[in-house]
Amino acid sequence: xxxxxxxxxxxxxxxxxxxxxxxxxxxxxxxxxxxxxxxxxxxxxxxxxxxxxxxxxxxxxxxxxxxxxxxxxxxxxxxxxxxxxxxxxxxxxxxxxxxxxxxxxxxxxxxxxxxxxxxxxxxxxxxxxxxxxxxxxxxxxxxxxxxxxxxxxxxxxxxxxxxxxxxxxxxxxxxxxxxxxxxxxxxxxxxxx
Amino acid sequence: xxxxxxxxxxxxxxxxxxxxxxxxxxxxxxxxxxxxxxxxxxxxxxxxxxxxxxxxxxxxxxxxxxxxxxxxxxxxxxxxxxxxxxxxxxxxxxxxxxxxxxxxxxxxx
Numbered sequence: 064x065x066x067x068x069x070x071x072x073x074x075x076x077x078x079x080x081x082x083x084x085x086x087x088x089x090x091x092x093x094x095x096x097x098x099x100x101x102x103x104x105x106x107x108x109x110x111x112x113x114x115x116x117x118x119x120x121x122x123x124x125x126x127x128x129x130x131x132x133x134x135x136x137x138x139x140x141x142x143x144x145x146x147x148x149x150x151x152x153x154x155x156x157x158x159x160x161x162x163x164x165x166x167x168x169x170x171x172x173x174x175x176x177x178x179x180x181x182x183x184x185x186x187x188x189x190x191x192x193x194x195x196x197x198x199x200x201x202x203x204x205x206x207x208x209x210x211x212x213x214x215x216x217x218x219x220x221x222x223x224x225x226x227x228x229x230x231x232x233x234x235x236x237x238x239x240x241x242x243x244x245x246x247x248x249x250x251x252x253x254x255x256x
Numbered sequence: 257x258x259x260x261x262x263x264x265x266x267x268x269x270x271x272x273x274x275x276x277x278x279x280x281x282x283x284x285x286x287x288x289x290x291x292x293x294x295x296x297x298x299x300x301x302x303x304x305x306x307x308x309x310x311x312x313x314x315x316x317x318x319x320x321x322x323x324x325x326x327x328x329x330x331x332x333x334x335x336x337x338x339x340x341x342x343x344x345x346x347x348x349x350x351x352x353x354x355x356x357x358x359x360x361x362x363x364x365x
Contacts, residue, residue: 064351067282070298075286077294134294136287244297
């Protein structure tokens with residue numbers, strides 16, 4: 064029965080689990096971290112623009128790959144994730160406003176992001192457990208007191224965290240999807256019920 | 257007096273409870289529709305087997321099958337009917353009840 068619950072989850076979140084669509088988005092952040100590390104910009108502005116456009120356009124092409132490889136299963140409109148995304152962004156901005164108003168020693172917006180990621184890692188029998196690891200990394204970064212490291216290093220670590228987090232999420236989600244859609248053999252299904 | 261859970265199991269709807277069909281209906285209940293390729297990827301069934309199961313579900317009024325062409329490529333889209341959605345919801349509820357009942361059940365001689 065747990066396998067059937069997972070099938071239900073994977074089908075309902077098919078678009079979200081097409082992880083490789085996130086991978087190109089990590090490139091600009093890793094590149095920005097590399098520039099910070101080098102302490103001088105070494106990527107020409109034209110290349111930067113090209114990288115950003117390519118990283119925004121590539122997910123559509125990758126989505127077509129998933130459709131041709133595994134088929135299509137559009138989620139119900141109320142489960143598209145738009146509402147959750149908007150609510151999370153609003154909450155993030157509110158925590159950001161609180162941080163600027165109260166000046167706490169830790170980053171509340173990032174702690175909020177860590178909690179959201181951890182929740183994602185715990186659903187569906189920890190199917191997307193990789194989000195727990197990202198949540199731990201984000202929480203550790205959020206708890207670093209301001210002034211504990213130079214601003215440049217902090218910015219570089221931030222870019223690396225976002226780029227690395229996107230890459231881990233991308234590869235992890237893709238693995239979850241591939242496991243679900245290529246190992247659903249009849250024998251395992253009979254054992255599931 | 258209630259029947260022991262194992263006797264209750266024999267009265268489950270076989271059209272829905274067959275493992276492949278249960279998986280198909282469970283998946284369809286989580287989305288607006290799914291194409292043939294997706295269901296084949298998810299269940300690992302052969303084209304012939306999947307086609308057979310979908311035919312039975314369609315005959316039972318639990319799904320509708322729409323065949324069309326995307327360019328020159330044939331596309332089969334499957335949608336769960338409101339009756340199918342209701343049936344699978346009730347079936348899942350019943351399975352959960354049986355699982356709980358089986359957990360509580362004690363052998364008596």
